[in-house]
Amino acid sequence: MSTTLSMTLPAVPGAPAGAPVGRDVPRVLSIAGSDPSGGAGIQADLKSIAAHGGYGMAVITALTAQNTRGVQAVHVPPVAFLAQQLDAVSDDISIDAVKIGMLGDEAVIRTVRGWLEKVRPAVVVLDPVMVATSGDRLLKESAEAALRELLPLAHLITPNLPELAMLVGAEPAESWDAALDQGKQLAKTTGATVLVKGGHLAGTDCPDALVNASGLLAQDVVEVRGNRIATRNSHGTGCSLSSAMATVQARVGDWEASLRTVKPWLAGALENSGELEVGHGNGPVHHFHHLRPALHEGGFAARLWDEAQQDLDDIYALDFIRSLASGELEEKDFAYYLAQDALYLNGYSRVLARASALAPSEAEQLFWAGSAQQCLEVESELHRSWLSTRPAQSGLGPVTKAYVDHLTAASASGSYAVLAAAVLPCFWLYAEVGEKLHARFVAAGEPDGHAYASWLRTYADEAFAAATRRAISIVDAAGRNASAQERAAMLTAFKQSCRLEVAFFDAPRLHS
């Protein structure tokens, strides 16, 4: 595949004529500083490169002692050793892309410059790191002129707004248009494409734009919109963005396509950064948010079961359940419950049939179809037996309607996993409550004259318990295979159904 790809893709701008692009796994070198807390620098770069399917390498320009709160110290090893690291890599390995980050001082810049001029990598992304998010300097002021001179050796430059301003000798832009103007200026003087980043502006939008007026892009300014994500965890966003751009560019050979891939990924990394719980300051982004944490078999079901505990407690505390167990439940409440149950089962059956239609395997298709049929049989049995002797009740009650509407919405979501999670509580909570009430009834010696004895005797049904186990295992597998986003949607749908189970048992008290 890589051969076909490299023949059909456009050449990387600035790449030697005929240089192949489009490697499936690009070999990407980060030349940057180390951040031991793992959020920025080479640590972020390697994660970002891997997150985009690249093979990451790292030559360390400087060691920092830093965490999410700030930089405590910087140590720049002798540049002769930096040169040795660079040569060790390029003497042996074909490098598809280079990302350059923290350079520290002028001697480092000179060494990297000499190596770039010798090796001429096909893709060079330069993130002109000067000041960390924390405000600490990462480039000596005396080295700024040398950094400016390095810029023409890059294909893409990714300054933040203060860095952009410094590079064009202006005050930091306070509007997006002013930032784009500075980007145009920098692109013109360097010949490189400039990625202007909106991270440092205020407002609900957080755009980025590629700027280059020499015809390399589809337009002089290619803007990629994005929403601003409310989080403090922005440590290393610039590092992560630039190394991701280097990696994707080495694969697709198109800066715009690269930014359109990387920008939503970074938004997800910012959005999910809270999951990491790293440090007390500006935390890192979640580079691998798109990978699902491995859950062992039963792990997702266990998570759902934890979520359902409060609802189960609420069910057992309801007057309806207590009086059904004691036999003191008013007849009109029981009649209302049965009538609503029959109406519910009809809607539920349709939704189960939809789960059958969406099922990924014939075994699951059969399971849901069988369950849908079972529902209709139980419904008609209710009409034949219990409801035949009870006066007709008012039509569809508000809770029944809300529950069926919720399930119908889940079935319209198009996600099998979400739908399966939504229908599960009707199996799981019902089976659990049935078994417990039945056990209590048996423990009490099945008292004569209990008004609901025959109902309670049928409550713990082994066939229904087996179907419930099967439904749980289907939802567990679907949850383990789902993306983080889909899993969250499953959890929401499941929890809503649990709340509606509680409300369903409580409805006779309110509406009979």
Ligand SMILES: Nc1ncnc2c1ncn2[C@@H]1O[C@H](COP(=O)(O)OP(=O)(O)OP(=O)(O)O)[C@@H](O)[C@H]1O
């Ligand atoms: N709150 C946010 N919401 C969405 N995207 C953001 C946010 N903050 C930064 N970004 C994005 O992160 C990337 C880096 O932007 P930024 O302007 O913060 O660069 P930077 O200052 O070099 O980053 P760093 O925090 O590593 O110093 C850009 O793509 C920007 O749009």
Ligand SMILES: Cc1ncc(COP(=O)(O)O)c(N)n1
């Ligand atoms: C080694 C190193 N390189 C770059 C940055 C900039 O990242 P940020 O601005 O997000 O702190 C950093 N803090 N440390």
